[in-house]
Amino acid sequence: MRIALGLQYDGTPYSGWQSQLNQDTVQDRVEKAITAFVGIAGKPPIRVITAGRTDTGVHALGQVVHFDVDVVREDWSWVRGVNAFLPESIVVNWAKPVPSEFSARYCAYERTYVYALHASSCRSPMTASRAGFLILPANRWFDVDAMKQASECLIGEHDFTSFRSSECQSKTPIKTLYSIEIVSSEPWLYFRIKGNAFLHHMVRNLVGSFLQIGLGKHDSSWMAEVLRAKDRSIAAPTFSPAGLYLAQISYPEQFEIPAPWLQNSWLPRGLL
Template sequence: MVRWVAGVEYHGSRYSGWQIQARRPSVQGAVEAALSSVANQPVATICAGRTDSGVHALGQVVHFDSAAARDPYGWLLGSNSRLPPDIALRWVQPVAGDFSARFSARFSATSRRYRYVIHNDRARSALLAERATWIAHALDADAMHEAAQALVGEHDFSAFRAAECQAKTATRRLESLHVWRSRQFVVIDVRANAFLHHMVRNITGSLLEVGSQRRPAAWIAELLAGRDRSLSGMTAAAQGLYFVGPDYPAEFGLPPPSEPWFPA
């Protein structure tokens, strides 16, 4: 058996999320079907981070084991020829047998990064449908960035945790959170050691309250300290969220996480 690792890019709008679900299309189901066809035997994958319905990925990472005699290009070309147009493997390579795409103290990934893209314009865009969240009223990106800095560091993020989250603890280490404007886009880019269920979308929903001038910048710090999800902003829509990808120790020799090509 050889352990392989692959980078997966997908547009998540047609899928119920990464994880296989009964009677609903999933990204994992499509990827495993393609890999299994190339291997001519069942292939199961482990991913770096499960994404929700409608969420996209630039650099999802998966690992799988197979005894099939295939080279990296064979896996790549064969799988992509069997995948739908909105899912693609970007690279495949062999990796040490102790590698795991998952994040935890026992596994290989060291951090994860997400980007949330807001199309902030008076008129909606047909071409950006399902690729960015449209907000017509003006947003103050500078105020959003200022407010967001209260979240950087290790904290209890209960105020931004979904009710159905099954994590044993709400403590996470948020390494960076940047908000900026690029012409008609407002971009939120966040990196952490791990994320709670809906954490990025819940943080975004609260930052939108600040950007819309309905709340002061100091409100975000108050929410964090209060640890009460019911007082926070809405859960932002899924279509603006992109899983940029995980980081791994250099010893595994993996390609660096994909840089988002929009907005700069």
């Protein structure tokens, strides 16, 4: 039987999603919890396939995984049972059986990331590790219109080498962005970016470059110059992972994958 799970997690304590030698990762915690719940001591742990690998310190509101297992449980039993073996920073929101042709990774056709930035003259301890932070004088704010104008050149299929980490393992730098929304609500600034897939650090590199424009260090045409250059060295530095959320994964309707469970999300509902 193939089971899909919907996950939320606070990525602060973990070295990203993907299992790594001598590191504490979200994948390791989830696989150990599933294995413990199923009760297959002495056998290899159950492995999961994920929709998208998140980096160190990056969070998820709508992560989706699947795994194959020989036992049968009720959907809610999977939720309660696996959660019993997970730390407080990770939770299963839903579980459901899916057909064997379903893949959390390969059947996904759209991924949505949200970046939450708190910008003020003083940081907030209530959002530490949950939002990016930038010091701004009380009488200053971003040029949001310039950032929105800069975003237009990024929509569609492009080579995003300029926003790609040197450690990226993607076979191609060509990705398609469907939409970029920038929402200003002082002292908050939110970015919602939808695309078919993303490169390593791509969203954080885009956010860093947007902020350079929003602060007046470059005009809006600079983003197109960076995109055309296909040169990571001329884009802005990679911005903090703290405010980045994998918000939602979209799948074909026939799989009936639930929307993210957002009742306990502190982000504005309109962003998700």
